Every structure is written in C-alpha cells, then in structure tokens.
C-alpha cells in the first residue's frame with residue numbers, strides 16, 4: 001500500500017499532469033481489454049482536469065464514465081455534478097464515451113439504487129478512480145459521522161446507496177467496496193486547508209474522516 005503525494009507548482013500544471021496520467025492509464029487498459037471505466041468526482045475542483053482530459057486522444061467509444069456521487073437534482077441544476085461533466089468532460093473527443101447518469105429522475109435516490117447497481121456492477125473493477133475531497137474530509141457523498149457512511153464503508157455494501165438528511169438535497173453515492181477495488185486511484189486537492197485536512201484524516205477513523213478509507217494505494221495531486 002503506497003500513498004504517493006505529488007506537489008505541483010500551480011493548478012494548471014496539476015490539471016495537465018493528472019489528465020495525462022488518467023488518459024495514459026485508460027489507454028493502457030484498452031491495449032489488453034475491450035473496455036475501460038472512469039469514475040470521477042463532481043464539486044468545484046476537477047473542471048481543469050476534465051478540460052484537458054476531454055481532448056485526449058484515446059478510443060473514448062470503449063470508455064464508460066460515471067460519477068463518484070450525485071446530488072438529487074435535475075441535470076441542468078447548478079448543483080448537478082452531471083452538469084459539470086457535460087460541460088467539461090463529455091465534450092470534444094470524450095463525447096464518444098458512454099455515460100451512466102446517477103440521477104435517474106426517480107422521486108427519491110433510493111428508488112434508483114437497484115437499476116444503478118445493475119448498470120455499474122458489470123463495469124467493475126473501475127479502471128481509473130478520480131476522487132475529490134471536501135475540507136470536512138468527505139469524499140464522494142460519504143460524510144463524516146453520517147449513518148449512511150457507516151453503511152457505505154461495510155465490506156458487503158451494495159455498489160450505490162442513497163444519502164439523506166443532509167442540509168441540502170439528497171444524494172446518491174458509490175460505496176467503499178466498489179471504490180476501494182479500483183485499479184488506479186487519484187485524489188486531487190487544492191489549497192492549504194485541504195492539505196491540512198488530508199494530513200489530519202490519516203490519523204482518524206474512516207467514519208470520522210471518510211477519505212481515510214481510500215488512502216491505501218493512491219496518488220494524491222496537490223497544488224496551492
């Protein structure tokens with residue numbers, strides 16, 4: 001188990017380098033397999049990586065993309081993670097990728113769990129997992145001390161679960177057993193506050209610091 005920490009001179013360099021690494025790992029998978037899967041974060045941080053990655057020269061028609069997690073809002077809502085993807089990743093060359101939208105339009109995220117689990121399970125293990133992290137040490141929609149986080153960290157958790165009782169809208173998230181088995185895992189964080197949070201997380205239980213559950217074989221990409 002190795003945690004590699006890469007510090008970049010700026011966010012632009014981070015974006016270019018991480019996009020190239022992800023594209024290289026997807027291409028490597030496609031040299032020996034018919035298919036690759038890419039699981040990505042939403043939020044405010046990853047857009048620069050997506051902008052470069054979407055122009056990468058690889059056979060995107062053999063890649064399936066899905067999010068780590070989604071807020072239960074319409075795809076055009078400003079808080080929709082899919083909206084971010086459609087604008088920054090599923091465009092250019094990457095428009096040829098298949099996309100599994102975690103927001104199904106069902107009234108409640110729990111109604112979508114069986115269909116989404118069935119859609120994602122054949123794509124496992126995830127070829128490249130790209131994670132983000134909040135300053136509260138949440139990743140995907142696994143929040144510190146939330147009852148759903150305890151369920152999502154269980155080794156026998158289903159591939160996806162609904163997350164309720166948040167201050168904003170409900171969410172849906174992939175769970176630890178699925179995320180932990182990815183072939184390649186990257187975490188992108190920016191700013192001193194997230195770097196401090198990541199250091200703190202390494203001393204805490206995953207229930208209190210969910211990112212801790214994924215700090216085994218991982219490359220962390222950081223820039224101020």
Ligand SMILES: O=C1O[C@H](COP(=O)(O)O)[C@@H](O)[C@H](O)[C@H]1O
Nearest residue numbers: 041042043044045132133134140
């Ligand atoms: O809510 C979310 O937050 C995390 C971190 O987002 P950021 O805005 O701090 O970059 C993100 O990884 C996750 O996908 C998203 O739903």
